[in-house]
Amino acid sequence: MAKSVTVSIDAMGGDHGPSVVVAGCSRALEFHPQLQFILHGDARAIKTELEKYPKLASVVTIEHTDLSISMDDKPSQALRKGRGKSSMWRSIDSVKQGKADFCVSAGNTGALMAMSKFCLRMMEGVDRPVIAAIWPSIRGESIVLDVGASVGADGQQLATMGVLGAAMARALLPIQQPSVGLLNIGEEEVKGQDNVQEAARLLREWNPTGMRYHGFVEGDDIGKGTSDVVVTEGFAGNIALKTAEGTAKQIGQYLRDAMGSSLLSKLGAFLASGAFRHLRQKLDPRRSNGGVFLGLNGLVIKSHGGTDATGFAFAIEIGVDMAANDLMRRIQADVGHISGLGDDDDGAEDASDSKN
Amino acid sequence: MAKSVTVSIDAMGGDHGPSVVVAGCSRALEFHPQLQFILHGDARAIKTELEKYPKLASVVTIEHTDLSISMDDKPSQALRKGRGKSSMWRSIDSVKQGKADFCVSAGNTGALMAMSKFCLRMMEGVDRPVIAAIWPSIRGESIVLDVGASVGADGQQLATMGVLGAAMARALLPIQQPSVGLLNIGEEEVKGQDNVQEAARLLREWNPTGMRYHGFVEGDDIGKGTSDVVVTEGFAGNIALKTAEGTAKQIGQYLRDAMGSSLLSKLGAFLASGAFRHLRQKLDPRRSNGGVFLGLNGLVIKSHGGTDATGFAFAIEIGVDMAANDLMRRIQADVGHISGLGDDDDGAEDASDSKN
Numbered sequence: 001m002a003k004s005v006t007v008s009i010d011a012m013g014g015d016h017g018p019s020v021v022v023a024g025c026s027r028a029l030e031f032h033p034q035l036q037f038i039l040h041g042d043a044r045a046i047k048t049e050l051e052k053y054p055k056l057a058s059v060v061t062i063e064h065t066d067l068s069i070s071m072d073d074k075p076s077q078a079l080r081k082g083r084g085k086s087s088m089w090r091s092i093d094s095v096k097q098g099k100a101d102f103c104v105s106a107g108n109t110g111a112l113m114a115m116s117k118f119c120l121r122m123m124e125g126v127d128r129p130v131i132a133a134i135w136p137s138i139r140g141e142s143i144v145l146d147v148g149a150s151v152g153a154d155g156q157q158l159a160t161m162g163v164l165g166a167a168m169a170r171a172l173l174p175i176q177q178p179s180v181g182l183l184n185i186g187e188e189e190v191k192g193q194d195n196v197q198e199a200a201r202l203l204r205e206w207n208p209t210g211m212r213y214h215g216f217v218e219g220d221d222i223g224k225g226t227s228d229v230v231v232t233e234g235f236a237g238n239i240a241l242k243t244a245e246g247t248a249k250q251i252g253q254y255l256r257d258a259m260g261s262s263l264l265s266k267l268g269a270f271l272a273s274g275a276f277r278h279l280r281q282k283l284d285p286r287r288s289n290g291g292v293f294l295g296l297n298g299l300v301i302k303s304h305g306g307t308d309a310t311g312f313a314f315a316i317e318i319g320v321d322m323a324a325n326d327l328m329r330r331i332q333a334d335v336g337h338i339s340g341l342g343d344d345d346d347g348a349e350d351a352s353d354s355k356n
Numbered sequence: 357m358a359k360s361v362t363v364s365i366d367a368m369g370g371d372h373g374p375s376v377v378v379a380g381c382s383r384a385l386e387f388h389p390q391l392q393f394i395l396h397g398d399a400r401a402i403k404t405e406l407e408k409y410p411k412l413a414s415v416v417t418i419e420h421t422d423l424s425i426s427m428d429d430k431p432s433q434a435l436r437k438g439r440g441k442s443s444m445w446r447s448i449d450s451v452k453q454g455k456a457d458f459c460v461s462a463g464n465t466g467a468l469m470a471m472s473k474f475c476l477r478m479m480e481g482v483d484r485p486v487i488a489a490i491w492p493s494i495r496g497e498s499i500v501l502d503v504g505a506s507v508g509a510d511g512q513q514l515a516t517m518g519v520l521g522a523a524m525a526r527a528l529l530p531i532q533q534p535s536v537g538l539l540n541i542g543e544e545e546v547k548g549q550d551n552v553q554e555a556a557r558l559l560r561e562w563n564p565t566g567m568r569y570h571g572f573v574e575g576d577d578i579g580k581g582t583s584d585v586v587v588t589e590g591f592a593g594n595i596a597l598k599t600a601e602g603t604a605k606q607i608g609q610y611l612r613d614a615m616g617s618s619l620l621s622k623l624g625a626f627l628a629s630g631a632f633r634h635l636r637q638k639l640d641p642r643r644s645n646g647g648v649f650l651g652l653n654g655l656v657i658k659s660h661g662g663t664d665a666t667g668f669a670f671a672i673e674i675g676v677d678m679a680a681n682d683l684m685r686r687i688q689a690d691v692g693h694i695s696g697l698g699d700d701d702d703g704a705e706d707a708s709d710s711k712n
Contacts (some may be wrong), residue, residue: 217596
C-alpha cells in the first residue's frame with residue numbers, strides 16, 4: 001500500500017470556490033486512495049459540498065476560516081488582510097507546520113506567491129521563487145520554468161532554475177538524468193541576453209549531478225520536447241506559455257470551422273469522432289493544470305482559477321507524484337550542493353546535510 | 357494600371373539560393389504584373405534559372421556580384437567581408453540609391469540587419485530597428501513587433517514600435533485606426549517590467565494620430581487578435597513567435613496521428629479532405645513569411661531562409677502592399693510627429709517635412 005499523503009487545500013480559492021475544489025478532491029481520491037485532506041475555509045460551505053462525497057468526507061479534516069482572498073486582491077493587500085487567518089494562508093501554513101505534504105490553491109497567483117514566500121521563506125541557496133509548468137510536447141512532457149514569477153531573472157537565478165527544474169523532472173516524468181535547455185533566440189551576436197549567457201557558463205561550471213546541460217533551445221523546441229527542462233526568465237516564460245495556449249485555441253477554432261464547413265466534412269468529422277476525442281484529450285488544458293512553486297521551504301501548487309473538478313484533481317496529482325518522489329529533499333540536496341560550490345567542499349556538504 | 361514597383365532581390369540568400377528566389381519572383385509577378393526586379397548575385401546562376409521563366413526575364417535587371425553571405429556568417433564577419441560588394445549589401449544599396457522601392461533577402465537575419473543598419477541608417481527619431489511579423493489570428497491578421505532585433509528595448513523604444521507597427525497596419529491590413537496593445541504578463545505588482553509601464557505612459561501621453569492605444573495584452577491575446585498591433589521587446593517577441601510556430605507544428609502532428617489511428621478515422625479524414633486542405637492553408641507558415649525591418653531609411657524584408665518559391669513570393673507581396681500604400685512616408689510622418697513632441701510644433705512639422 002502506498003504511504004499516506006496529506007494535502008492541504010485552500011477550499012475558497014478559484015472562480016467557483018468549494019463546489020469545484022471539493023469535487024476535485026473527491027476525484028483525486030478515486031485515483032489515489034492513500035490521500036488525506038485538510039480543507040481550509042468556510043466550514044459550513046465545505047460541509048455542504050462534502051455531503052455529496054461521503055468517501056471523501058471520511059478522510060477530510062476541516063479547518064474553519066472566516067476570511068478568504070479574492071481573485072483580484074493585490075498581493076500586498078492580500079498579505080495585509082489575510083496573513084495568519086485567511087484560507088489561503090492557513091493552507092500554506094499547514095505545510096510549514098509539517099501537517100501536510102503540499103498545498104493546492106486555485107486562488108490568485110500573486111497573492112499565493114506573496115503568502116508562500118512570507119510563510120515558507122526561501123530555500124537556502126535560492127534567491128527567488130519560480131513557477132514551473134508541465135508542458136505537453138511531441139515527445140511527452142517537459143518542465144518549463146519560470147512562467148511568471150521571476151521577471152528579469154539574472155544568470156545565477158536562471159542557472160539555479162535549471163537545478164530546480166531538473167529535480168522536478170526526475171520526480172515527475174521520471175527521468176534519471178533530465179536534459180536542461182536554456183531558452184534563447186537565434187541571433188548569435190545580439191546584445192541584451194547577458195543573463196542567458198551567464199547561466200550557460202554557470203551550468204557548465206557547476207556541472208550539477210542529476211542533470212545534463214543541453215545548451216540553448218528556441219521557442220519552437222518547447223513543443224518538440226528537445227530538452228526535458230526549459231529554463232527562462234519569468235516575463236518571456238509567461239508570454240511563451242500564454243502564446244502557446246492562445247495558438248492551441250486558435251487552431252482548435254480553425255479546426256471546428258473547417259469541419260463544419262460542408263456536409264461532407266461534417267460526415268467525415270462524425271466518422272473520425274473517436275480520433276477527435278483523443279485529440280481533444282491531448283490538448284485538454286486541464287491535463288497540464290498546476291503551476292508548481294519551486295525554491296521555497298515547502299511545496300505549493302497553483303491550480304488555474306477557472307478550472308473544473310477534473311483540472312483541480314490534476315493539480316493535486318502533480319503534488320502526489322512529487323511528494324511520493326520526495327521532491328523537496330531532492331531539491332534541497334541539489335541546491336545545497338550547488339550553493340556550496342563557492343565555499344570549500346565540506347561547507348557544501350554541511351549545507352546540504354543541515355537540510356535533511 | 358497599378359504604378360510600377362521595383363523590387364531589389366538578394367538572389368543568393370536563403371538555403372536554396374537562386375533556384376527558389378527566381379521561382380519566387382516569377383510567382384510574385386503572376387499576381388503583380390506591375391513588378392520590376394533587380395536581381396543581385398552570380399549572373400550565370402541567375403541566368404540559368406531565368407531561362408525557365410521568360411516572362412520574368414523580360415522585367416529583370418541582373419547586377420552581378422562575386423560574393424555572397426553564407427547562412428552562418430556572423431553579422432560582424434558579414435559586414436567586414438560583404439560591405440559594398442556582396443549580393444546582400446548591393447540589394448539593400450539599390451533601395452538607398454532610390455533604384456528600388458524595397459528589397460527582399462532570404463539570407464541570414466543578423467547579417468541582413470547589420471548591413472541594413474549600416475547602409476540605410478536609422479530613421480530620424482528611431483533608436484533601434486525592429487522586425488515586424490504578420491501573425492494570423494482568429495480575427496484575421498495582426499502585426500507583432502519586435503520579433504528579435506531589440507533585445508532589452510526600453511520604454512521609449514517600445515512606444516516608438518507602437519507608432520511604427522500602427523503605420524504598417526494601416527498600410528497592410530488595412531485599418532484606418534489600428535489598436536495597439538503592449539504585451540505584458542498578468543501579475544499586477546510584479547517587478548521588472550518597468551519598460552512596459554513606461555511605454556504605456558508614453559503612448560497615452562503622445563496619443564499618436566493614426567492609432568488607438570488598447571492597453572496591455574497577454575500572450576493568448578495574439579492568437580485571439582485582441583489588438584491589431586502587438587508590441588513587445590525582441591527577446592520575448594522572438595520566443596512568442598517561435599513558440600507559436602512550435603505549437604502549431606505540435607498540434608498538426610497530433611492531428612495527423614489521430615486521423616491515422618483507425619480505419620474509421622482515416623475514412624473520416626478522406627471525406628473531410630477539403631476541410632483539411634483549407635485548414636492546412638490557414639496554418640501554412642509560408643503565408644506569413646516575411647519579417648519587415650522597420651525604423652530604417654528604406655524598406656527591407658527578410659524571407660525565411662528555408663522557404664520555397666511560394667513563401668518567397670509572399671515575402672515580396674508584403675513589400676508590394678507596403679510600397680503601394682507608401683509605408684515609408686507614413687512612418688516618417690508619424691515618427692516625425694512623435695519625436696517632435698518634445699520641441700515646439702513648428703519643429704515637428706519641419707522634421708517631418710524634411711523627410712518627404
